[in-house]
Amino acid sequence: MSPTVAVVGGGYAGISVAAQLDDVADVVLVEPRDAFVHSVASLRSLADPAWIDRIFLPYEGLLPRGRVVHDRASRVDHRGTTLASGERIAADYTVLATGSGYPFPAKLAEHESTRAKDRLRAAHRELTASDRVLLLGAGAVGLELAGEIKAAWPQTAVIVVEPGPEILSGAFTAEFRTEVRRQLDALGIELLLDSSLAAEPATEPGTRAPFTAATRDGAQISADIWFRCYGATVNTDYLAEDLAAARGPGGRLAVTPDLRLVGQERVFAVGDAAAVDDSPTAANAHAHADTTAANIRAMIGGGRPSAHTPRPGGIALPLGPDAGASYRPDLGVLGADATADIKGRGMMLDAYRDLLNAVGTGAR
Incomplete structure (x- = not known):
């Protein structure tokens, strides 16, 4: 046996x-869960609802001999x-x-894919109606989400608050961070480093409800919606x-x-x-x-x-489908075009469709 x-x-x-x-x-x-969630693309699906159905892939084709117990x-x-x-x-x-x-939307807590999809679509509608977005945390999730929002809604103001002195914790070079900062500036994303809120907004994250929040040094930030991008x-x-x-x-x-x-x-x-x-x-x-x-x-x-x-440590950080930067010690810093080819456009989805034998499901 x-x-x-x-x-x-x-x-x-x-x-x-x-x-x-x-x-x-x-x-x-x-x-x-009733379906595999390709969370690499969850931020993309929030900004572009055409991706929502694509990131949920059935488990049924994964194991020809074994079984999946939900x-x-x-x-x-x-x-x-x-x-x-x-x-x-x-x-x-x-x-x-x-x-x-x-925290949502980087990962989804719902086990039922129908509920998870509904939550993404609802948050997308809330973002569409928002003029100012506050993101807490300038790590990879916060910056990627900022880029996705700007790609989908170029006129929307995006403010990223980060308690640390620099973006992106980790062993990255100054050259990589400089390239990411350059692209964030070009997108018009506002970074508030060495700053944190005195208290999180009283409104629920991902829900449009205009608010004004105070930073610990007394500055006031007004926005329509916010997301927690750490934890x-x-x-x-x-x-x-x-x-x-x-x-x-x-x-x-x-x-x-x-x-x-x-x-x-x-x-x-x-x-x-x-x-x-x-x-x-x-x-x-x-x-x-x-x-x-x-x-x-x-x-x-x-x-x-x-x-x-x-x-080797590295990162591919899309800032929307056509922007972003990547880094690996043996390759150095790669710019927007290379990052879009690595991850930004396809979000590595096809590899997981193949692994799960889910080629006939969803839309590419």
Whole structure:
């Protein structure tokens, strides 16, 4: 009999590791959502509603041999997974791939795709009626959202408030940040660095309701709508005591160099759930999945797992379909045209349509 591999979480890392093991194991992918959400393109879909249906892809074509269980993992231990429904999935290997949450619209909390789509369309209508937009946070999400809004509504004023002294935390060069700043200036996006609000607006984010907010130094900012562009939360609160010992203060899980949970022989953690030095990107999630799938295959065959080799740090930051900048240590800084080719225009959607065998769904 083939060993059973339970993959908990159907995001970028989860679908990749599940697909790679489907031919050598009985794979069970546990995911409460009714469709895969290509969150790389979620900000684009907010600005351009033609993208909304495209970013939701069905799971049904992912595993020719295995199965996808649309349920929530309520308790995972080293022997398997107990679902919210009460079903128990005993597993020879478990992969924790539950990722992280992030404020709307970067990630969507709804499990039902119909509700998630309705929320995106409603927020798009609210943005269409807004003249001034306030974004809190000048990280990658805040700046990408600013660029998408300006591409869709060039006359809309966009103000980005950032408590730090510079945009984009991370090991990026001054040259890269200078190029991003140049493009933000060209788009007319207002940056307020070394600044923060005394209190968040009383209105709900993503809802048009004009307000005036004060910064800590007394300045007044008026806008029609605002979005929170910071605050990732790692999803690992479902672990039983034997696995929870690996959880750090922020929820990420301590792993060995081969991505096994510390103290565990057959439990792996990948993507945002794993406490590794890689940045939390879809590309790094796939790299974790590649390492983990190869290690489980080796262990099934009686071999030993190998250490994960981190990818070089980098970023592709679209500022709308035709603007943006990218950086990788071995390539340096790439401008708008290259960034549009890498990510900006297609948002890497076709690769996930192919992975999920969802070629006949949605619109390209």
